[in-house]
Amino acid sequence: MTVQYANQPYAATVTSACDAGRYPNGQSTDADATINVTSHEHRESINDPLGNAWYDRRGYEGSDKCAWDFGTLTGPDYNQTINRHHYFLQQEWSNASSGCALHS
Secondary structure (H helix, E strand, O other): OOOOOOOOOOHHHOHHHHOOOOOOOOOOOOHHHHHHHHHHHHHHHHHOOOOOOOOOOOOOOOOHHHOOOOOOOOOOOOOEEEOOEEEOOOOEEEOOOOEEEOOO
């Protein structure tokens, strides 16, 4: 049996590498930075669970093509609303639009 897992850093401990600087859930909430990097890695684990799937010419997986590209804000500190909750998430590659996109 193959077991998939990720060893994610706690984003608050590596703010220079993992914190986008927007906090739709309050400055005191470290969850915002953690959700952002986790959503990126979660999508990669779905699209490439064994680490041997699609890569572009530069060696990027789909999520890497849009890493740290957040697109347009839809509120003061967020770009995504899911079930009435606000998030600030990196865009993800979309084959449908041949570019970075956010979907809810």
